[in-house]
Amino acid sequence: MIHLEGVAKTFTLHNQGSAVIPVMEGAELSVHAGECVGLIGASGAGKSTLMRMIWGNYLAAAGTILVAGTDVAKAEPREILALRRGRLGYVSQFLRVVPRVPTLDVVAEPLLVLGVPEAEARARAADLLARLRIPERLWSLSPTTFSGGEQQRVNIARGFAHTCPALLLDEPTASLDAANRETVLGLIEEAKARGAAIIGIFHDEAARSRVCDRVVNVSDFTPKAA
Numbered sequence: 001m002i003h004l005e006g007v008a009k010t011f012t013l014h015n016q017g018s019a020v021i022p023v024m025e026g027a028e029l030s031v032h033a034g035e036c037v038g039l040i041g042a043s044g045a046g047k048s049t050l051m052r053m054i055w056g057n058y059l060a061a062a063g064t065i066l067v068a069g070t071d072v073a074k075a076e077p078r079e080i081l082a083l084r085r086g087r088l089g090y091v092s093q094f095l096r097v098v099p100r101v102p103t104l105d106v107v108a109e110p111l112l113v114l115g116v117p118e119a120e121a122r123a124r125a126a127d128l129l130a131r132l133r134i135p136e137r138l139w140s141l142s143p144t145t146f147s148g149g150e151q152q153r154v155n156i157a158r159g160f161a162h163t164c165p166a167l168l169l170d171e172p173t174a175s176l177d178a179a180n181r182e183t184v185l186g187l188i189e190e191a192k193a194r195g196a197a198i199i200g201i202f203h204d205e206a207a208r209s210r211v212c213d214r215v216v217n218v219s220d221f222t223p224k225a226a
């Protein structure tokens with residue numbers, strides 16, 4: 001479902017004499033349907049960089065990044081947008097939303113874009129918001145004024161709203177209380193059970209060992225000369 005081969009990344013620092021910094025080479029990774037793989041490695045090893053290349057925000061310098069049939073390393077922007085609409089989900093640590101859109105709509109939107117009937121999309125969004133303990137009185141308000149933890153839970157609800165075959169999770173349990181952490185781990189287990197291929201960064205070791213079937217150490221992909 002997700003398959004990486006020979007992936008490399010360099011950053012060019014345009015404000016520092018166009019210095020070219022190689023940060024990754026020969027990255028390999030395969031994640032099958034129903035499997036969750038955790039990315040580990042020291043700070044700065046490249047976990048977030050690898051995740052952003054799979055999401056298509058960072059362009060790989062070399063290699064193949066196959067996600068649900070699309071090679072993200074070579075895809076056109078519109079193909080990446082189509083992939084994100086229906087086949088690849090991403091739960092980042094921070095919520096980015098258009099101001100003034102009510103929380104229920106923020107969560108239902110990924111489903112509405114896919115043509116799911118409005119009543120069904122809203123029911124699914126309401127179910128997720130309730131499970132993640134966002135009080136119902138907040139659902140009609142924009143999440144822009146919510147607390148950090150509330151915004152994170154809205155973001156998680158949105159990320160789990162539609163049943164993508166591939167899912168990226170960046171610290172999904174960071175700064176959650178015990179009850180919400182448990183809910184999120186349950187959502188991850190449900191996603192695996194329905195056949196999602198998941199890649200996650202979890203600094204929470206107990207969470208990682210509970211939901212990850214194996215780990216990949218991104219330090220193994222640090223360029224040898226670096």
Ligand SMILES: Nc1ncnc2c1ncn2[C@@H]1O[C@H](COP(=O)(O)OP(=O)(O)OP(=O)(O)O)[C@@H](O)[C@H]1O
Binds near residue numbers: 021041042048049
């Ligand atoms: N936009 C960028 N421009 C230049 N260098 C970058 C950029 N993004 C990341 N890097 C460099 O790439 C390397 C990997 O960074 P990355 O954030 O992927 O590490 P990480 O493993 O996720 O670290 P952490 O656990 O601390 O979040 C670092 O040396 C970092 O300085």
